[in-house]
Amino acid sequence: MGKENEILVLGGGISGLATSWNLHKAGIPFKLIEKQPETGGVISSSTVDGTVLDFGPNSLRDRDGSIRKLAEEIGLKEEIVEISEAFKTRFIVRDGELQSLTPSLKTIFTTNVISGKAKWRILAEPFISKGTSEDESVGEFLERRIGKEALEYLVDPVFSGIYAGDIYRISKKEILPKLAENEQKFGSIAMGTLRSRKEKSEVKPVVLTFKKGIQQLTEAISSKISDYILNEEVTGVRKTGNGFEVETSKGKYTAEKVISCLPAYSLSSVLKGFAPALSHALSSIDYAPMLSTQVIFNTEGIELPRSGFGFLIPRKENIRLLGAIWKSSIFPALTSEGKIHFTLMTGGAHDRDILTDDIQKVEQHILSELSELMHISSKPEFLRSKLWRKAIPQFHVGYEATRLEFKQAEAANPGFYIGGNYRWGVSVPDCVKGAENLVQKIEA
Known part of the structure; x- marks a missing residue:
């Protein structure tokens, strides 16, 4: 089955879409072959009594306008x-x-988050x-x-908030490449940042969502390409004379080109017979779990600071909760009148x-931790959680070697491409940009 000149895309998360x-x-x-009846992967939104809940990504930082461009197209x-x-x-x-x-240099000196001694230590940077120019952890x-x-x-x-990661395991070269480079080039990350002044972008960066949550994005793409989506599970990939054969729960498809946007652990298991070294490299990529909890309160008796994205909690505080996003503060239009909506994050590496x-x-x-931190005495009106067992891939020290495996596998198997958040970056905009670049490369 399948036409020879048709490209097979494996996995219907945001990367595959x-x-x-x-x-x-x-x-x-x-x-596009996706095993779940719904596309979108960890992007998951629903609406309860006029309040929009996002159990996966909660907002999109559109730095270069690629999300707005995509939104317009669909x-x-x-x-x-x-x-x-x-x-x-x-x-x-x-x-x-x-x-x-606040995101300004001045805040370092006015904040009570760190002591005077720690502020002097930053100034000494x-x-x-x-x-060394070798890879090391962000923590070190x-x-x-x-x-x-x-x-x-x-x-x-x-870093617990963005990557759900352990700073003493994640790689500086992967997560902070510019700072690592500045240290080597200028001997200081502060000096490097001052010298390599931000190139003025043509596009104003914006943090955004959609009226029905982030899932509105994946649903809109899916509806545009619904004729080309197969709800089947990929069970194997092997090389044939002039391309590849993809085996699924319902049959076999042949194609000259295959683009995998499956999670690393899924791709690892379907490649065992075809690319054992790559399969092994993929199986070693760690994913951190994450519990997303949506809580809605009545506004009476709750004093939120006038402005704020939410709060994050250092591990040193010995509090289980990683942080909270004040959804009703950052997207007031998505919370129904008279309510306060929090997204709580727990888990991680x-x-x-x-x-x-x-x-x-x-x-x-975690509800009692939230109530204590925010001096809330009332009970929530609504509470619902979703556990993502493998939420965010971890770019551990030495990840360069894993990236090399991807390149070698693609070179040895022309027409086979590897994409997804463990290759392109963990954010939705990273994946959208990575997909765009890959298709341009294929076209060329």
Whole structure:
């Protein structure tokens, strides 16, 4: 089955959908194979009594306009909701209290998140001798540059929030390539940042969502290409004379080109017979689990700071909750009148127990932590969680070697391409951009 000149795209998360959409625009025939009845992977939204809940990504940081461009192409331009100004203030918990941070250099000196001694240590950064150009963990790198206290209270909570990661395992070259480069080039990350002044972008970066949540994006793409989506599970891939044979739960398809946007662990198992070295490299990619909990309260009796994205919690605080996003502050239009909506995050690389613990007990535990931090005495009106067992791929130290495996496998098997968040980056915009670049390469 399958036409020889048709490209087979494996996996219907945002990477596979964006790849398929770009092929569709370019007039290149394709089929998208996805085992779940719904596409979108970890993008998952629903609406409860007028409040929009996102159990996966909660907002999209569109730096270069590629998300807005995609939204326009699929008819979602009018559905975009931009973030309120509130998002510029973030809070970090120190000694059980919320302390504010704004994205300016001044805030480092006015904040109570770190002590005076830690502030002086940050100021000393340009005078610290540079380390090795070898890969090392983000933790080792930044502890050396800015000191342990700033690392524990400023860096750790941010990386737990974005990557659900352990800063002493994730790679500086993967996560902070520019800073790592600046240290080598200028001997200081501060000096490097000042010297390599931001290139002025043509496009204003915007943080956004959609009126019905992020899933509106994946649903809109799916409806545009629904004729080319097969709901089948990929069970194997093998090389044939002039291309590839993809075996699924319902049959076999042959194609000259195959683009995998499957998660690393899924691709690993279908490649065993075809590319054992690649299969092994893929199976070693670790994924952190994440529990997303949506909580809605009545506004009475709850005082939210006037502005704020939410708060993050350093692991040093010994609080299980990783952080909270104040959805009703950042996207007020998506919360029904008289309600306050929080997204709570628990789990990550430091908390694998989330995979086996009783979720209801976890919910009660993190709810009491939230109530204590935010001085809430009322009970929530609504509470629902979703556990992502493999939420975010972890770019551990030495990930360069894994990337090399991808390149070697593609070189040895022309027409076979590897995409997805463990290759292109963990954010939705990273995946959209990666898909666009890959299809341009195929066209060329």
